[in-house]
Amino acid sequence: MYKTIEKVFGFLYPMFRKWGMGYSFSSYLSLFINIALLCVLAYAIYMVFRLILVTIIVFIAQRTKTQFDDFLVTNKTAKYIAHLIPLLFIYKSVPVILEKFEYWESVFGKLIGIYIVFLVLWIIRTVFNALRDYLKQKPRYSDKPIDSFIQVIMIVLWMVGVTVIISKLFDLQFKELLTTLGAVSALIILIFRDIILGFVASVQVSINDMVRIGDWITMEKFGADGDVIEINLTTVKVRNFDNTTTTIPTYSLSSDSFQNWRGMLKSDGRRIKRHILVKSSSIRFLSDAELTRLKSIGLISAYIDTRKIEIEKYNIDNNIDKSLAINGRNMTNLGLFRKYITQYLRNHPALNQDMLLMCRQLQSTAQGVPIEIYAFSSDKRWENYEYVMSDVFDHIFASVKYFDLEVFELPSKGTYTT
Structure with missing residues (x-):
């Protein structure tokens, strides 16, 4: 692939020099033409792969019984993947186009690398969102705090992504950066205190089957008396019987007392x-x-x-x-x-x-x-x-x-x- 890119973008500068143009003029002229050509090619690659990927996924979704691929279409996963392919092409082309501009080659290389990291995380997020929507359609999982688990996974992935971005920006080794982050772990724990408590509470709620989506709970401390409509990493939303909504910290379900009416609703009276x-x-x-x-x-x-x-x-x-x-x-x-x-x-x-x-x-x-x-x-x-x-x-x-x-x-x- 690299040799192909060199052939596409590397022939202009020698040709301009052969025509007797100066060094600087040849460099800038070939740069501007190559950037324009790169934009056109990247856009063309995006449109082609977007059409191919979307068509394939829609075709598969229409002919399969599972709804997971339908939710991939709904969450536009194919469109985001189509963005990734021209970005990889640009990432490989930048060193060739900016060969004579080392500073800008380093800057643009880092920016594109960072954008690729964000895009990969966003693609993973759409896949997890599709998985969440799919599982919520299943009676077995409809009352489980799926949002909490997905949020935990995404937080871990975002932390890894941010670590990679920092290492690219400052040219640090990944191991060195992890060592530095370990030294400030106390600060990280303080910043993510509610998230950590919420995660632990979500695990306890799920394992002990304390609360499910759809349960009627009463929690006088927070003025909650109604049906649980959402359980995520940091909050539990309760739709009260007067149609108001009460938001309860997730960790309060494991630290405070509340009344769950599920047993009554499942009983004979x-x-x-x-x-x-x-x-x-x-x-x-x-x-x-x-x-x-x-x-x-x-x-x-x-x-x-x-x-x-x-x-x-x-x-x-x-x-x-x-x-x-x-x-x-x-x-x-x-x-x-x-x-x-x-x-x-x-x-x-x-x-x-x-x-x-x-x-x-x-x-x-x-x-x-x-x-x-x-x-x-x-x-x-x-x-x-x-x-x-x-x-x-x-x-x-x-x-x-x-x-x-x-x-x-x-x-x-x-x-x-x-």
Whole structure:
């Protein structure tokens, strides 16, 4: 190739000298003509190879099942490679054209070499971008932090590229330059602190499967409550449910606490865990007349009959004096209310009956006795889940009065007396 270039660009100067032109005039005239010829040839080479490469890649992309080559076309990889070929031609031609201009030969040689390094890095970047887009189409990799890994690889390549550029600019040996960079490694670590922390965090997140793209996470420290839409080297982007976007440092996922709702979304139900406060003063034993009235409630009618027979048998066998309701065993309005709510939950079509379901009494408080509902909605979608939970508690609040119970409420100003 070098001999061919010498034939193309090396014949002008001897020809001008043979025609009797001066040394300087022949040198500059051949230089200008050669530069013009170089530009024309480089452009022609670029257009030819661009047409060939683009045509080949598009042809292959249209006839293969894989989408990777389609993404190579989208990211214009062939066009950047087509730039590289005329650059190599220019790089080889410069020593011939500037043979009599040693200073400028050195300057232009270095500049073209630097441009080639940048172009090679850019080509590699387009290939990785195509690989990223291809992998994100695969269900297996769609939730993986691919951007983080590609960014790490590119940062390493850019560091190597910058090292090569510096060594070319100052005519340093590559090993000498690496030794110098090792001496200032502390400064490098300080500059790239967030990137290094982000890389370590990305590896931990990926290996431990802590967060995936598409996960719903809650991180109160940063006001994040929504779906993860992007994980890269330094930041994690969360689209909140109010359509705002929160940006979280990647290393915070490994150093701070956050809540990931993926387990709930993959389970068979979404938990309902909420309570009402019943006034303790409204809790009492039930008389036979009240039990007869409550038997008209279908869900607990059979339970009242069975329970009543059991209690009466116990009281008779133990000679219990029932002149006072407190003696022996009795049914209370709160206990019967809890049984009713349990039966109601077991008959609710929107609750998962195969998961834990109960109505329980918690430790009493100054505001009353908490009655907690613990169940799981079969529908895990947020709006439907909220509807199911509201439907359950609407019924509970409306049912309280049938058992002569009262729900605690703070008194309004008008009820205060002096």
